[in-house]
Amino acid sequence: MTTTATAAAAAVRDIPESHLDRALDLTYLAHHLAPAAETRAYHRALLARCTRVGAYEGDQLVGLVAAHPHTLSLPGGELPCAGLDFVSVAPTHRRRGLLTAMMAELWRRCAAAGQPLAGLWASESAIYGRYGFAPATEADRVEIDATVPLDLRIAPDPRPLRLIDPADAPALLDPLYEASRTRRAGRFRRDERWWRTSVLALDAPEDHPEGFGAPRVVVLGAPGETPGGYAVYRTRGFQEGSGAPGAVLVRELEADDAPAAAALWSYLTGIDLTTTVRAGARPADDPLLRLAADRDRVRITGTVPCLWLRLVDVPAALTARSWAAPVDLVLDLQDAELPANAGRLHLTADPDGATCAPTTATPDITLDARELAACYLGGTRLRDLVRDGLVTEHTPGAARRLDAALETEWLPFTGDDH
Numbered sequence: 001m002t003t004t005a006t007a008a009a010a011a012v013r014d015i016p017e018s019h020l021d022r023a024l025d026l027t028y029l030a031h032h033l034a035p036a037a038e039t040r041a042y043h044r045a046l047l048a049r050c051t052r053v054g055a056y057e058g059d060q061l062v063g064l065v066a067a068h069p070h071t072l073s074l075p076g077g078e079l080p081c082a083g084l085d086f087v088s089v090a091p092t093h094r095r096r097g098l099l100t101a102m103m104a105e106l107w108r109r110c111a112a113a114g115q116p117l118a119g120l121w122a123s124e125s126a127i128y129g130r131y132g133f134a135p136a137t138e139a140d141r142v143e144i145d146a147t148v149p150l151d152l153r154i155a156p157d158p159r160p161l162r163l164i165d166p167a168d169a170p171a172l173l174d175p176l177y178e179a180s181r182t183r184r185a186g187r188f189r190r191d192e193r194w195w196r197t198s199v200l201a202l203d204a205p206e207d208h209p210e211g212f213g214a215p216r217v218v219v220l221g222a223p224g225e226t227p228g229g230y231a232v233y234r235t236r237g238f239q240e241g242s243g244a245p246g247a248v249l250v251r252e253l254e255a256d257d258a259p260a261a262a263a264l265w266s267y268l269t270g271i272d273l274t275t276t277v278r279a280g281a282r283p284a285d286d287p288l289l290r291l292a293a294d295r296d297r298v299r300i301t302g303t304v305p306c307l308w309l310r311l312v313d314v315p316a317a318l319t320a321r322s323w324a325a326p327v328d329l330v331l332d333l334q335d336a337e338l339p340a341n342a343g344r345l346h347l348t349a350d351p352d353g354a355t356c357a358p359t360t361a362t363p364d365i366t367l368d369a370r371e372l373a374a375c376y377l378g379g380t381r382l383r384d385l386v387r388d389g390l391v392t393e394h395t396p397g398a399a400r401r402l403d404a405a406l407e408t409e410w411l412p413f414t415g416d417d418h
């Protein structure tokens with residue numbers, strides 16, 4: 001058990017299993033939540049599987065950072081990733097440096113557990129940049145006018161669509177989801193529990209105040225065939241009280257190719273007694289926007305950062321991903337939080353692999369760890385950050401060359417929201 005004294009005279013140490021309920025009480029206090037018993041039991045089970053770092057004042061738990069043992073897809077591979085969650089400090093103890101002290105301990109845990117990455121969904125964007133995190137994936141919120149089925153510019157895959165029992169979905173859908181992880185960086189490996197308790201969860205009614213029902217799963221392809229795609233969605237009918245029209249809420253839609261996507265969007269926009277299809281998270285390069293014959297019927301209602309990423313071990317992260325083009329550069333990396341990453345790094349990479357080693361050579365680019373995290377999965381262009389004044393390019397064209405090497409065929413995407 002590690003113990004670190006903080007400036008605030010709290011002690012940072014493990015949260016034992018026997019303190020799980022205290023940890024939940026603290027997180028509900030900090031987040032202003034009062035969940036039903038079922039949701040609390042779900043959170044308890046999640047927290048039990050996490051690395052848990054606590055800040056204690058005497059015997060009182062006043063701070064909490066937890067991390068799930070996730071595996072994140074990268075361009076050309078995957079890496080262990082600490083998925084931060086339940087981050088909470090008691091309102092009586094805020095702004096005394098407790099989160100900072102707990103993060104320092106968490107980095108030690110990541111190193112010990114062999115997790116070169118950390119990721120999270122931020123409650124507020126102002127919190128995590130100082131710890132070296134940056135948004136590495138973004139998602140669009142989409143709303144489709146479905147008063148009549150959406151006309152698409154290509155012929156949909158003609159295979160049959162069938163509704164399957166959500167209980168059968170994890171085994172059938174996981175191979176398709178895994179295929180999507182090899183296409184797109186930024187996605188977490190799921191186990192059956194994740195499918196059942198998150199993607200296909202039968203949420204408590206308070207989680208769906210707008211009256212949406214249980215998840216339904218539609219699959220493209222006849223029984224016994226390998227499906228070409230699927231959608232997980234919920235529906236609601238006309239709402240007597242509010243007068244709100246019937247609607248479809250899409251949690252996830254994965255398709256092998258554009259015709260399969262067309263078949264699934266046609267289906268979702270053609271469900272009777274509904275006039276709107278909403279999707280809470282779609283990739284910015286979703287073919288839907290180009291396929292719609294009448295683009296005015298598909299509205300992007302918001303673009304939100306999804307995964308905030310941190311490169312905990314920069315050389316391990318850079319050598320684990322694939323590279324689209326050859327590059328040979330010296331990076332001058334600033335990392336106040338994790339000084340082991342800081343300094344000059346000679347990066348050589350090509351489609352066959354990469355090396356990354358300390359050097360004393362003259363740097364081509366100076367950047368902070370958070371800017372490298374933003375670009376790491378291919379979702380942000382370094383040259384934009386140079387133009388913004390956030391990254392300094394010493395050798396003209398260096399940022400453009402690094403962008404070409406970091407580029408991915410598909411934009412990174414993280415559909416899950418925790």
Ligand SMILES: CC(=O)SCCNC(=O)CCNC(=O)[C@H](O)C(C)(C)COP(=O)(O)OP(=O)(O)OC[C@H]1O[C@@H](n2cnc3c(N)ncnc32)[C@H](O)[C@@H]1OP(=O)(O)O
Pocket residue numbers: 030031084085086087088089090093094095096097098099100101120121122123124126127130
């Ligand atoms: C992945 C997740 O779980 S996201 C959920 C995050 N949790 C929440 O939003 C719950 C409510 N908030 C809290 O519990 C706390 O305010 C926390 C955890 C966000 C911050 O904890 P604290 O112990 O107050 O942070 P700490 O004192 O270490 O702050 C370090 C620095 O971050 C800044 N900071 C902390 N929280 C915020 C914030 N919400 N907005 C802006 N700046 C912040 C502090 O001002 C401080 O800056 P400084 O170093 O320049 O003085």
